[in-house]
Amino acid sequence: EAGVTQFPxxxxxxxxxxxTLRCDPIxxxxxxYWYRRVMGKEIKFLLHFVKESKQDxxxxxxxxxxxxxxxxxxxxxxxxxxxxxxxxxxxxxxSARTRRGEQFFGPGTRLTVL
Amino acid sequence: xxxxxxxxxxxxxxxxxxxxxxxxxSNSAFQYFMWYRQYSxxxxxxxxxxxxxxxxxxxxFTAQVDKSSKYISLFIRxxxxxxxxxxxxxxxxxxxxxxxxxxxxxxxxx
Numbered sequence: 001e002a003g004v005t006q007f008p009x010x011x012x013x014x015x016x017x018x019x020t021l022r023c024d025p026i027x028x029x030x031x032x033y034w035y036r037r038v039m040g041k042e043i044k045f046l047l048h049f050v051k052e053s054k055q056d057x058x059x060x061x062x063x064x065x066x067x068x069x070x071x072x073x074x075x076x077x078x079x080x081x082x083x084x085x086x087x088x089x090x091x092x093x094x095s096a097r098t099r100r101g102e103q104f105f106g107p108g109t110r111l112t113v114l
Numbered sequence: 115x116x117x118x119x120x121x122x123x124x125x126x127x128x129x130x131x132x133x134x135x136x137x138x139x140s141n142s143a144f145q146y147f148m149w150y151r152q153y154s155x156x157x158x159x160x161x162x163x164x165x166x167x168x169x170x171x172x173x174x175f176t177a178q179v180d181k182s183s184k185y186i187s188l189f190i191r192x193x194x195x196x197x198x199x200x201x202x203x204x205x206x207x208x209x210x211x212x213x214x215x216x217x218x219x220x221x222x223x224x
Binding site for chain 1: 116118146148150156157158159160163165202204206208209210211212213214215216217
């Protein structure tokens with residue numbers, strides 16, 4: 001069974017540009033989560049999807065961040081326009097509907113905003 | 115005050131030693147407790163998952179949760195060089211939004 005995959009693995013953009021990160025969860029997992037780790041800090045929750053619906057987006061830093069999960073499969077996280085403080089590693093995780101606490105993480109996308 | 119406190123280390127032990135990793139937390143509503151292992155430049159790998167309190171054992175790994183003290187532990191027996199990684203604790207009240215510690219860096223010396 002394939003794990004959680006994320007694309008790209010690394011992105012370097014300039015301040016003001018737009019970047020879109022993609023996450024493919026484990027097949028059949030209804031729950032999908034986005035987290036972020038800023039250098040020197042702990043991993044922090046951004047938002048949670050159940051299928052295509054946003055259940056909790058309390059961790060989204062501001063309205064420059066837009067997450068979607070059309071069709072309830074893969075998810076995208078768009079940052080527009082990117083700021084320097086958006087640099088960090090963005091992780092996606094997924095869990096099965098009946099085992100929501102058991103979250104499996106992807107390898108992350110390392111975003112560098114110059 | 116952070117939701118979860120974890121000593122960042124670094125921790126260095128000889129091969130075969132027993133390793134004890136710990137986290138404390140402040141939110142008494144937490145009931146889902148996780149331990150992840152993360153190798154450099156990789157994503158967190160789920161090691162142990164505990165719901166509510168008590169102990170859970172899986173091979174060389176034992177997770178303990180003491181809700182009365184708001185304290186969780188991960189023990190690694192017969193540590194191996196391949197156990198060298200950063201260990202992250204994470205916890206949640208709902209099983210959805212998890213709060214992470216900053217991670218403890220462990221090196222097992224052959």
